[in-house]
Amino acid sequence: MRTGPRGQRFxxxxxxxxxxxxxxxxxxxxxxxxxxxxxxxxxSPFFNSVASSDAVWVKFCRPTIRIWFPYRASFLP
Known part of the structure; x- marks a missing residue:
């Protein structure tokens, strides 16, 4: 185990x-x-690319899309 610059152990x-x-x-x-x-x-740039991905935002938008288009949302997983 080592000690970091602020005394924390890692x-x-x-x-x-x-x-x-x-x-x-x-x-x-x-x-x-x-x-x-x-x-x-x-x-960070890495988290920016992950947080901006469709895999993240489709989870946020899915319930809203079903409310707006209840009969046309059958294409969603």
């Missing part, structure tokens, strides 16, 4: 976020709110 063998696939982050962000997705997009 394990050097911890998992790097970049090692996980973007689909994992998209699934996590899609479980939050649209406002949170916008906040995530400000963290």
């Amino acid at each position: 394990h050097p063998e911890t998992l790097d976020f970049r090692a996980l696939p973007a689909d994992c982050f998209a699934a996590i962000i899609s479980l939050t709110s649209p406002l949170d997705a916008c906040r995530w997009s400000l963290v």
Whole structure:
């Protein structure tokens, strides 16, 4: 175990976020709110691309589309 510059302890063998696939982050962000997705997009270019993806926003828009077009939303998964 090592100590960081502020005295916090960390394990050097911890998992790097970049090692996980973007689909994992998209699934996590899609479980939050649209406002949170916008906040995530400000963290880094990687999170910007994930938070801006269709995989995230289709989860936010799906209920609204069914309200607007109840008979035409059968094409949605």
